[in-house]
Amino acid sequence: MKRYLSHPFWQGAIVVVASYVAFEYVIGYVLPVIGVASAPVPSSVIVEYMLIVLVGVLLYMSADEDRWQRFREPIRATMVQPDRRTVRGILMVAFPVLIGWLAYERVKPSYAAPATLRAVHPAPPNQLTFRGETIELTGLENPLREEGSMEEHLAVGKRIYVRNCVPCHGDLLDGQGHYAPAFNPVPADFTSSGNLPQLTESYVFWRIVKGGPGLPREGTPWDSAMPAWETILEQDEIWAVILYLYDQTGFPPRTWEEEGGHE
């Protein structure tokens, strides 16, 4: 056993297998058991990670001539030595079968929707029209922050959210509303640090006003079921619900930079 553990080839194999176990099982299944929010890692990401690990292992093994020679020993022995004929024969059959099986898995007919490559945030326009009124989005701030009572605005926002948004975005604002499982993509999770704090209020305003139909042509298909709320809500109601979202999640909105831009 010790002989194997000290051999570069088996060390490399152990690192590869251990990495796979960590990515596939530890992140996917062990972390949730110990109370860390996690889920199985998508296969596309597993492939990505394993490729990086494999390259890392090969680079380490070949960075030193002696280690590289030792690493190749078992491979070479399996390929040429007469006493390894059985192993060689098994590999000669197993390897093409494995490739064939992988190819079959990729091309066999499936009814599942294909994995999609979605953009993080659609690009907003510089201006929009709200029932015929043109509004410049660049530099636009939430007007309700400067006028009236914040308590009242939040109360309005809460009422709007509960009446219109809860079915999809959920009462916890986590995108897990009653209708959510029927949608692909699922509704936005406002509690995620990747959403609201990354966006200016003007951006959220645009997304609510124009909804899925107002998304840009680039990056399609968006497949968004979000309605264009400009036909139902007033401007102030939309600004109020935006205040409510930021207030409830505790995230500050992204602010406009005077000299620089965004991240």
Next chain:
Amino acid sequence: MKRWITRGVATRGVLLAVLVLAVALPLLAQAPGPDYGEFNFLGLDRRGAVWIAAQLHLLFAAFVLGVPMFAVVIEAIGMFGGDEKYDKLAKEFTRLLLVAYSATAIWGAILVFFLSTLYPRFWAYLTAIFAPSMWVYAGLFFLESFTLYLYYYGWDAWKKGAAKKAHWCLGIMLNVWGTIVMFIANGWLTYMMSPPEGLTADTAPQTVQLWSAINNATWMPINIHRLLANVVFGGAIVGAYAAYRFLTSKTDEERAHYDWMGYTGNLIAIGALIVLPFAGYWLGREIYEFSQQMGITMMGGFMSWLWIIQAFLIGILFLAGNYYLWIGMGRIPGAERFQPYIKWMLLVLVLGVIVWATPNTMIADRDEIAAMGGIRHPFLQVLGVMSAKNTAVNLMILTTFLSFLMYRRANKDPVVPWARAGTMLQGAAFALCAVIVVFYGVYGYFVTAIVRIGFSVYQVLAVLATILFVIGIDMAMLRGARSRGEIRWGRMPDRSQYALLILAVTFTWLMGLMGFARSGIRQHWHVYEVIRDTSEQAFTPALGPAATIISICVLIFFGLVGLIFWLGGLAERSVYQEAEAKVKAGQEGRAALGDPMPAPSLGDVD
């Protein structure tokens, strides 16, 4: 002389053609006619044709602008340091420029031809604004080409004293002309991205002020970014040339020379790469400031996936650059003592690449999305944001610098009395820097986006300050250091040279991909929000077709570069073969006399 005339005629012919096209075709284009010309060649449409011509022109131009920058520095090292091998190396770098220069001009001519015939109305629009600068451009191009010929062909004639200094000044002038030429062309393309305020589709191009059109929001960031990137690219291509020559070498001397040349090229490329992200960051900020829409399209919108591909490619750059140094330590006596650290440095790099390549929103099927509760992974999403990625890349830069430091110190033992304290100080600087980078990386999760942006500046400044501080100590500490033995140049396994080739290919691919991102964020505009693209190609291609076109460009570029390498090697090979023949003849003669022959050293032949 004959070769000069032959090569000169080819390039000047192309230059003349460009000039004629630049002047005549816009005039023709101003006549009433269609907005777009027809083009279909093996399924390639007009946009694909312009794309390929522009990309290849840019790749060759980057090479011919980058190489003179470090050729002139290396010549100065040879001139002021009195070591002739540097002078020879600078000359060999410059020789590669001659054919590459013609290729740049040829692809430039093809680009102008395509633009003026396939986009006649838009070309007329651009020339109406930029015509005076196009004349200056063409004039400087002439100056640049003649300066290059004088610089290369005068190398051996002006080798001593004041003549040598004058020759070096020619190299500086070559850089000055080239830089101005690039700045002018950058003015045209950045105008298309970020035109001055107040322009509309109805603004007559003749009324647009030339200087305000050139000095637009993204002009200077692009200038600086390209200036640095040209050095990186030039170094990488020179490294690839050296690798090619190393792999085809027949003698130990040839191998030793090209091993050294490859090392130098790699050092230049990786050294300049370390500061390149600053310029890129500045450009990104200017793009955001100019247009939020453009900025989000680039970083968070449909271009965001390009950054994952970019992360992979930059990961390859870091891994290959470090790998080359680690293998290179095998030919340095005394480097064995640093071997145990390699696996830890590799671990940092691999983890860094993993962090950088973790997408914010993942490619997942319906079941996987359901399991994650969305397209963000509940655990891995912390790695998908800029705080994590900035931390990872800064630690990778720091690790790469540590590799270089070990390589530099491998065969040296400092003799200064404060050597131990100096080494501890260097170690403390590394540790402090890592703490600063990680601190701001973690803290970034707890502050607003606008504050977090500033953190990346602190992280980068910490890394740069550490590099300067540590290298300063190292230079003072290794003064008069005891040598553990000379570097055995040429004693490198072939796979090390493939690392150099991979670096060059990766840089080229990266330039194509990022160039597509920069240009593609204009979306369906020729000039952003001023002149709309009304052709049938008024859409931004998806990543797959874009990657195909870029890969075709990379293949064509390396096909042509391979030709240049072969041509560049013809003359040099004969010198080495002559030297080899001399060595053989000498061996036979000495063997007959019973006299053992001393081994020739680096620099005996060239």
